[in-house]
Amino acid sequence: MSRRRGKVCKQRKLNIRTLTLEYKRSKRKVINEYNYMDVTLDFGEELGYRGIPVDSSMFVNIIENSLKLLFGEVGASIVFDVVKYREKNRRAILRFYERDLVKLWSSLTMCSEVGGKVCAFRVNKVSQSMADESLRYFQ
Amino acid sequence: MVRVKQRYFLVEIIPSVSQRPLLGELHSSVNERSILRSVRESVEEIHGDFGVGATQAGFTIKMFNSKTSVFVLRVRRGPHVLVASALSFVRKIGIMSLTLKTLHLSGTIRSCLKFLQQYDRQQLIHVLRHHQLSQDQKEKIHESMLKSEQKISGETELREEY
Numbered sequence: 001m002s003r004r005r006g007k008v009c010k011q012r013k014l015n016i017r018t019l020t021l022e023y024k025r026s027k028r029k030v031i032n033e034y035n036y037m038d039v040t041l042d043f044g045e046e047l048g049y050r051g052i053p054v055d056s057s058m059f060v061n062i063i064e065n066s067l068k069l070l071f072g073e074v075g076a077s078i079v080f081d082v083v084k085y086r087e088k089n090r091r092a093i094l095r096f097y098e099r100d101l102v103k104l105w106s107s108l109t110m111c112s113e114v115g116g117k118v119c120a121f122r123v124n125k126v127s128q129s130m131a132d133e134s135l136r137y138f139q
Numbered sequence: 140m141v142r143v144k145q146r147y148f149l150v151e152i153i154p155s156v157s158q159r160p161l162l163g164e165l166h167s168s169v170n171e172r173s174i175l176r177s178v179r180e181s182v183e184e185i186h187g188d189f190g191v192g193a194t195q196a197g198f199t200i201k202m203f204n205s206k207t208s209v210f211v212l213r214v215r216r217g218p219h220v221l222v223a224s225a226l227s228f229v230r231k232i233g234i235m236s237l238t239l240k241t242l243h244l245s246g247t248i249r250s251c252l253k254f255l256q257q258y259d260r261q262q263l264i265h266v267l268r269h270h271q272l273s274q275d276q277k278e279k280i281h282e283s284m285l286k287s288e289q290k291i292s293g294e295t296e297l298r299e300e301y
Contacts, residue, residue, distance in 0.1 A: 072187030
């Protein structure tokens with residue numbers, strides 16, 4: 001397991017013209033201690049499926065449970081904060097140590113069901129500073 | 140294809156104080172299968188689904204000696220770190236409550252068994268010193284030790300001839 005030099009920031013974008021999802025990828029030389037992730041818990045509302053109301057403590061619980069399921073006690077000990085949460089969109093900004101990026105992202109990927117409803121975590125952006133996160137979704 | 144590398148853990152089973160047998164054997168519920176099962180459960184507890192998935196390929200017991208309660212566990216080389224940390228959290232195998240003590244970790248079974256030979260010799264001294272043995276038992280042990288020494292020296296004589 002080699003150490004990556006320079007951290008990767010990814011931004012997810014929907015290309016309206018061609019209707020494809022694109023990731024814009026940039027690499028930084030300076031490594032920050034914390035990374036910030038913009039995530040949405042998606043129940044498929046755009047396609048007509050109905051979701052369940054998720055408040056901030058439940059949101060944290062969902063992520064903690066999926067970390068514990070995939071990575072056990074080691075995963076459960078991963079510390080992360082929810083900096084911002086909007087119940088309406090179920091969209092949050094998470095803060096975590098950059099060494100936990102892979103574990104956190106993979107356990108978000110593996111989370112497929114909440115409260116009996118099928119769901120998915122959409123990672124919109126991962127970056128090294130809060131300044132990169134667009135806060136207009138959270139006002 | 141690059142060589143598949145393994146790691147071999149030499150582990151001793153130490154029964155808990157209340158159940159410690161005096162020079163006795165382990166409970167019959169402790170066998171290769173139950174050891175594998177409890178180590179796997181421990182990996183699942185500590186490292187989750189990822190741990191179990193990573194370690195299950197090539198996860199076997201190569202040697203188990205119930206009389207000296209020692210076994211050799213084989214794991215693939217990368218994920219052996221996960222098993223190493225999970226081994227200390229195993230509390231129960233079958234019906235027995237116990238702890239596992241990792242004696243040696245190596246890349247070949249051969250070096251594990253080599254280490255085991257030296258370890259057994261030290262344990263033998265320890266056992267003889269701390270247990271009351273009848274004259275009969277002492278004579279028997281003395282005989283078998285002489286025999287094994289003769290065997291070794293006999294082998295060296297043969298080699299010298301050639």
